[in-house]
Amino acid sequence: MSKAPTPSKGGTISVVLQKPHKHAGADCQPGQTITVTAEQKAWLQAQGVIGKQEEQSNG
Template identity: 50%
Template sequence: MSTKNSAAPQPELIEVVLAKAHTHKGQPLKAGDKIKVTADQKAWLEKHGVISTQQEDVSNG
């Protein structure tokens, strides 16, 4: 039997710029605001036109 004492690793976050108004984590945001999202969230936002598909990767690094 094994026990896990450490938390699961957090996914890498990518900073994106909103192309239009959007609510993120319950907070209303406007076009031009920056948020940090996972790669899956970024793909969803791009698909729905919430962020531009031509953004630079500005993740922490």
């Protein structure tokens, strides 16, 4: 699997995984919630790891 973009400054968003994914060095499973930047969210959607999700800003 390709590497996700490096986090940038700014707020974060909680997303729910639809496929297994390695995030911050940890193996995460479908249904698990992770916190990412907007750029990471877009990348995860493009990879099919997450689907369209409601915005839940954490910052």
